[in-house]
Amino acid sequence: MRMKPSRNFLLGLCSMLVLGFLYYSSARISLRGYSSLYDKQGFLRKLDSSLPLELMYKYGNLSEGSCKPGFAAAKMTAIYPKFTKLVPMFLDPNYKRFSKIGDFSPPFGVKSQENIIHTLLSATKSYGLGEELDSMNCKTCIIVGNGGILSNKSLGQRIDDFDVVVRLNEAPVTGFEKDVGSKTTMRITYPEGAIQSIERYEAQSLFVLSAFKALDFKWLRDMIFNQKLHSTNGFWKSVARHVPRDPSEMRILNPYFIQEASFKLIGLPHNNGQMGRGNIPTLGSVAITMALHNCDEVAVAGFGYNISTPNAPLHYYENIRMSAIKESWTHNISKEKEFLVKLVKAGVIQDWTNGICGAGC
Ligand SMILES: *[C@@H]1O[C@H](CO)[C@@H](O)[C@H](O)[C@H]1NC(C)=O
Numbered sequence: 001m002r003m004k005p006s007r008n009f010l011l012g013l014c015s016m017l018v019l020g021f022l023y024y025s026s027a028r029i030s031l032r033g034y035s036s037l038y039d040k041q042g043f044l045r046k047l048d049s050s051l052p053l054e055l056m057y058k059y060g061n062l063s064e065g066s067c068k069p070g071f072a073a074a075k076m077t078a079i080y081p082k083f084t085k086l087v088p089m090f091l092d093p094n095y096k097r098f099s100k101i102g103d104f105s106p107p108f109g110v111k112s113q114e115n116i117i118h119t120l121l122s123a124t125k126s127y128g129l130g131e132e133l134d135s136m137n138c139k140t141c142i143i144v145g146n147g148g149i150l151s152n153k154s155l156g157q158r159i160d161d162f163d164v165v166v167r168l169n170e171a172p173v174t175g176f177e178k179d180v181g182s183k184t185t186m187r188i189t190y191p192e193g194a195i196q197s198i199e200r201y202e203a204q205s206l207f208v209l210s211a212f213k214a215l216d217f218k219w220l221r222d223m224i225f226n227q228k229l230h231s232t233n234g235f236w237k238s239v240a241r242h243v244p245r246d247p248s249e250m251r252i253l254n255p256y257f258i259q260e261a262s263f264k265l266i267g268l269p270h271n272n273g274q275m276g277r278g279n280i281p282t283l284g285s286v287a288i289t290m291a292l293h294n295c296d297e298v299a300v301a302g303f304g305y306n307i308s309t310p311n312a313p314l315h316y317y318e319n320i321r322m323s324a325i326k327e328s329w330t331h332n333i334s335k336e337k338e339f340l341v342k343l344v345k346a347g348v349i350q351d352w353t354n355g356i357c358g359a360g361c
């Protein structure tokens with residue numbers, strides 16, 4: 001008889017412990033559930049190219065091949081909720097409204113470059129893609145990488161069908177039209193990568209500087225004002241000495257894309273916001289990041305290296321082989337590939353030469 005209260009007490013204690021344990025573990029499970037939904041960069045872990053319901057409603061009815069307004073950003077937001085679309089392609093006189101680039105030195109921002117940027121922008125006086133493209137309510141863009149994988153696929157015609165064709169550095173067009181197309185809306189480059197012979201510049205394209213160091217802005221000033229290059233010290237290889245473009249055809253790529261690609265999307269070391277080992281994204285990833293913010297549909301071609309085919313050509317325009325690829329101090333190709341694979345897997349971007357995923361994705 002006298003045992004009963006203490007038995008009840010024990011029972012009560014027991015069930016409280018059980019409840020407490022259940023509560024504790026369910027909290028842990030749901031916490032873990034959240035972090036297992038998203039990876040360290042903030043991308044959904046489980047990626048496939050199916051459309052979320054609300055996007056299906058919006059885009060499902062459009063006829064095959066028609067441009068889908070806002071598609072790339074919407075799909076990106078579905079797999080990466082931190083994405084905010086509105087970041088202009090190029091610097092314009094109001095660039096300071098994006099505080100995010102004011103706190104970092106090049107390549108991640110514009111800190112202490114304000115005066116020279118003011119000079120450059122006052123000379124170019126143009127800050128968009130041009131009236132026709134700027135006024136389109138749906139733009140398709142393709143970033144043409146330099147990979148040998150473009151060879152002999154006869155994609156030229158289909159590349160030219162895009163509204164905006166972005167080329168990188170000195171990748172040539174003349175002589176390769178059948179595979180890489182002939183249209184160039186813009187060529188994004190840094191001084192060491194710029195075309196050096198004047199004849200090889202195609203007419204009617206924007207010359208876009210992606211500045212990786214303070215010196216690159218000084219170089220652009222010499223190019224815009226058609227001056228003799230002040231100095232070649234500080235470049236890591238020889239640079240173009242003349243760019244046959246009117247100032248109104250020159251632009252400065254918004255450095256936010258380098259910052260976002262490096263620190264957020266790819267997850268390279270922050271290194272106190274300074275350039276350091278393995279934290280500079282390749283120009284290809286920077287261009288893709290720009291397109292995600294500014295194009296309604298985004299495709300790529302000529303991206304991806306296949307190290308298991310050492311004799312395949314590295315670039316479509318020269319005879320260097322894949323095996324020549326060097327361990328890079330600045331880039332982290334494998335981390336970068338993880339990012340690109342996510343975009344392809346989720347259908348945010350279309351890979352026309354299938355070099356990013358290769359056989360499996
Ligand atoms: C898509 O088509 C279905 C069936 O024809 C229609 O009920 C629906 O309203 C359409 N959605 C949009 C966004 O037009």
Ligand SMILES: *[C@@H]1O[C@H](CO)[C@@H](O)[C@H](O)[C@H]1NC(C)=O
Pocket residue numbers: 148151152313
């Ligand atoms: C492309 O085709 C040409 C001519 O047929 C050939 O010489 C070349 O090796 C091919 N390139 C690649 C990468 O397959």
Ligand SMILES: *[C@@H]1O[C@H](CO)[C@@H](O)[C@H](O)[C@H]1NC(C)=O
Pocket residue numbers: 277278279328329331332334335
């Ligand atoms: C690339 O990133 C991986 C994973 O974070 C790291 O182990 C590797 O050292 C990095 N490589 C370079 C060149 O920084």
Ligand SMILES: *[C@@H]1O[C@H](CO)[C@@H](O)[C@H](O)[C@H]1NC(C)=O
Pocket residue numbers: 306307308309355357358359360
């Ligand atoms: C690389 O090339 C090999 C041999 O052609 C092929 O089996 C493999 O699937 C390719 N890998 C990728 C990622 O493209």
